[in-house]
Amino acid sequence: DIQMTQSPSSLSASVGDRVTITCRSSQTISTYINWYQQKPGKAPNLLIYAASSLQSGVPSRFSGSGSGTDFTLTISSLQPEDFATYYCQQSYSSPRTFGQGTKVEI
Amino acid sequence: EVQLVESGGGLVQPGGYLRLSCAASGFSFSDHYMDWVRQAPGKGLEWIGRSRNKANSYATDHGSSVKGRFTISRDDSKNSLYLEMNSLKAEDTAVYYCGRVRRGYDLGSYVDSWGQGTLVTVSS
Numbered sequence: 001d002i003q004m005t006q007s008p009s010s011l012s013a014s015v016g017d018r019v020t021i022t023c024r025s026s027q028t029i030s031t032y033i034n035w036y037q038q039k040p041g042k043a044p045n046l047l048i049y050a051a052s053s054l055q056s057g058v059p060s061r062f063s064g065s066g067s068g069t070d071f072t073l074t075i076s077s078l079q080p081e082d083f084a085t086y087y088c089q090q091s092y093s094s095p096r097t098f099g100q101g102t103k104v105e106i
Numbered sequence: 107e108v109q110l111v112e113s114g115g116g117l118v119q120p121g122g123y124l125r126l127s128c129a130a131s132g133f134s135f136s137d138h139y140m141d142w143v144r145q146a147p148g149k150g151l152e153w154i155g156r157s158r159n160k161a162n163s164y165a166t167d168h169g170s171s172v173k174g175r176f177t178i179s180r181d182d183s184k185n186s187l188y189l190e191m192n193s194l195k196a197e198d199t200a201v202y203y204c205g206r207v208r209r210g211y212d213l214g215s216y217v218d219s220w221g222q223g224t225l226v227t228v229s230s
Contacts, residue, residue: 032214043220050213091214
């Protein structure tokens with residue numbers, strides 16, 4: 001199984017901050033990585049697919065980059081509604097494993 | 107509007123059986139792959155498995171932790187996805203989500219629509 005390791009596990013930030021979350025895969029996955037946002041008690045919400053493609057309806061302050069084994073999710077200017085937990089997921093091979101999550105707190 | 111509604115969760119004893127359903131509407135269910143994902147209380151997301159469409163022989167994949175115990179199936183005539191869970195353990199306690207999978211050339215696959223989840227509690 002491909003292991004996905006996110007860092008940090010949690011971070012504290014302020015409104016307006018630029019936030020970067022990284023995800024490293026245990027083997028190369030090309031650009032087959034997705035990013036999801038999840039708020040407490042809610043289902044996940046797709047932000048980015050294929051490393052850098054912004055899902056329809058997602059604000060442009062969210063962006064993704066990377067290829068191979070190292071990937072980044074960036075929030076250019078953190079908004080109050082962005083405080084949540086973020087997960088990466090690889091879609092290169094089965095099982096389609098998730099990272100352990102990064103909690104973004106105030 | 108895409109809608110996915112899970113049902114069938116509840117309290118079950120260790121070693122027991124439960125069948126979850128996911129009712130889909132608002133899109134052509136038969137054309138899509140579907141995923142099951144779960145989340146234990148206070149924990150992260152875990153991919154459970156996938157159901158492919160008829161064009162791909164309804165093939166399924168299952169995650170390592172549930173292989174041999176859980177079975178994914180679908181009924182396109184009812185626009186429904188199922189997860190049969192056998193030999194349940196306390197560590198299977200989680201909210202179970204179904205999701206619609208989108209795929210594209212050189213895009214991999216991703217879940218773009220999710221149900222609200224159904225809670226399964228395994229306890230005596």
